[in-house]
Amino acid sequence: MRLVTWNIYHGRSPGDGVVDPGRLAAALSSLDADVVALQEVDRGQPRSHWLDITALAAEAMSAPAWRFVPTVIGDPAGRWRPATDTDLDADRDAYGIGLVSRWPVLRWHLLRMSAAPALRAPVLIPGSRQLLWLRDEPRAALAATLQTPDGPVTVASTHLSFMPGINVLQLVRLRRWLRALPGPRVLLADLNLPGAIVARLWGQPPLVRVRNYPLSRPLVQVDHIVGDGELPPVQHAETRQLAVSDHAAVLVDLGRGALGRPSTKAGRLPEP
Numbered sequence: 001m002r003l004v005t006w007n008i009y010h011g012r013s014p015g016d017g018v019v020d021p022g023r024l025a026a027a028l029s030s031l032d033a034d035v036v037a038l039q040e041v042d043r044g045q046p047r048s049h050w051l052d053i054t055a056l057a058a059e060a061m062s063a064p065a066w067r068f069v070p071t072v073i074g075d076p077a078g079r080w081r082p083a084t085d086t087d088l089d090a091d092r093d094a095y096g097i098g099l100v101s102r103w104p105v106l107r108w109h110l111l112r113m114s115a116a117p118a119l120r121a122p123v124l125i126p127g128s129r130q131l132l133w134l135r136d137e138p139r140a141a142l143a144a145t146l147q148t149p150d151g152p153v154t155v156a157s158t159h160l161s162f163m164p165g166i167n168v169l170q171l172v173r174l175r176r177w178l179r180a181l182p183g184p185r186v187l188l189a190d191l192n193l194p195g196a197i198v199a200r201l202w203g204q205p206p207l208v209r210v211r212n213y214p215l216s217r218p219l220v221q222v223d224h225i226v227g228d229g230e231l232p233p234v235q236h237a238e239t240r241q242l243a244v245s246d247h248a249a250v251l252v253d254l255g256r257g258a259l260g261r262p263s264t265k266a267g268r269l270p271e272p
Contacts, residue, residue, distance in 0.1 A: 039190045069083075071083050
């Protein structure tokens, strides 16, 4: 089972600043992943040519099961409002997280986390020296309980706050929520936290220890894969530097030898 977490920077290539659907699809296909968690995902945003990026990812992966959850409606760097469950089908001005699986989904799960009120933090624009003072955004965690040959496995995608301290509280809450779901469990996420803090809060080390950000000169790991419960052993782990995003994708292969790769034939999506 190959699991990937990737902050896709709304599909933008840092080299030329272009959002190219073909380039993004090729990058996703090259991962040959069974499950991909995506962060900084657009649906119907002008800056990404009105693409539904999660749907594009599912098509590139030949994955029948996928879902997008908006966390804000509007321009993430400008005017926006918090998304709610009534916005799950929004096809314009949506921004959030996605989860794509080649394995059948038995059940979807969703956790929403409110933004920290009245807080702003400086964020460096990749490739420049410009700082933007951004207010905190609401966050969400999207999980899917998957049917695999070894039985059910729950995987989750999230993108935690860039606000120091707020992201710690969110991870503690997320851990409690995820551990109530069917196990074993894997979190695929941009946590905006270093590995030492993640290991301490999670209670065990991440499955992958790498440096993946920024892409041009990886100095830190902010994107993590962490497990909980009796998972197949790690066979391989790495980062992938692709032509899209300012984050390298983080990849792990799990398996006992008996765990196969799923069929890529399309099927009916399960109900939530």
